[in-house]
Amino acid sequence: MEWRVPLADLNFDDEEEKAVSDVLHSRWLTMGAVTQEFEKEFAEAEGVKYAFAVSNATVALHLACLGLGIGPGDEVIAPSLTFVATTNAVLYTGADVRFADIIGLDELTISPEAIERQITHRTRAIMVMHYGGYPCRIEEIAAVARKHNLFLIEDAAHAPGASIQGRSLGTWSDAGCFSFFSNKNLSTGEGGMLVTDREDVAAKVRTLRSHGMTTLTWDRHQGHAYSYDVVDLGYNYRIDEIRSALGRVQLKKLAGSNARRGEITRHYWQEFSNSGLVLPFSQVEGSPSYHIFPIILPEGADRKYFIDCLREEGIQTSIHYPSIHGFSYYQKRYLGISLPVTEAAAAREVTLPLYPTMTDEAVELVVQSVRKTMAAMGKGSH
């Protein structure tokens, strides 16, 4: 389908094309010097000691868990209003998830009080997710983690370039994980980054990312090593130079991209301020990355009708997210879980188009179409 206004779009130009072409001409495609540069620049930008570029954020989350020694018999507390990768990564390790509810319809991140209620003698870690690139209650949650001697992991897939109190999201914890999937704020197609200040986690991640091997193909190519040992059961979670080259260009554009996303977001908030919609995060502190623009429809509103009306106008929308505990696989695994606020958000949320190259005309079309649809719904004309 050809949308007049798509949900998301790349912020790519000749620079990305040139970066890829430079890699092709260098004749070195797998993890090497370009990836090292990307990691160095990313670590600097986020203000963190170690950064490891990997195949995607899902494996970054898996490595974060493994790097902290999470495994069978352990429990990790996590939100259910997130992408399924957040908790899948926990399950890969053999550990179990305990879901905690979100704060409210105006703040869709995990609740510190709900986290405390889920702590058992098996709990090893808390996994938070900075929904939409808006800071979760990270300071309070870090205090809960300290009090109960738990690890803290941040799913910062939405949050490159975001911060609170001047400290980057993804760097408030034992490990933070970023996604560079096409529709994320920093796009490389597939790709991700794990950041940490902990030397022990860094050492683990460095070997587990590449089969548990002590040296890399790149080191051997450089003449730094001629053989290797395998010291752990690792994986092939590597990124490649083409994606790292895209990442370096995208990182340079990140601040500008996020600023434009912020401008559009504030415009939407203003235009929808008396619309009957709940506007999540419009009161949240910090410096977000404005990854997506979520709205919450009035209670009892027909979401399918709303989405169909926008589709008629050529406007693409999405839902962030169907709750994880509602998926068949998770329902079978975790019977009878009730998270009332998450369930209300999952039933009433709609995500409107937001991307840095979005024109003022496209924003205006979305605003007018939403207004028209809300008016039609108010009159009960469907």
Ligand SMILES: *Cc1c(COP(=O)(O)O)cnc(C)c1O
């Ligand atoms: C996109 C996303 C992921 C997974 O990222 P991939 O890079 O696609 O593996 C994890 N968590 C959240 C919240 C995401 O939005």
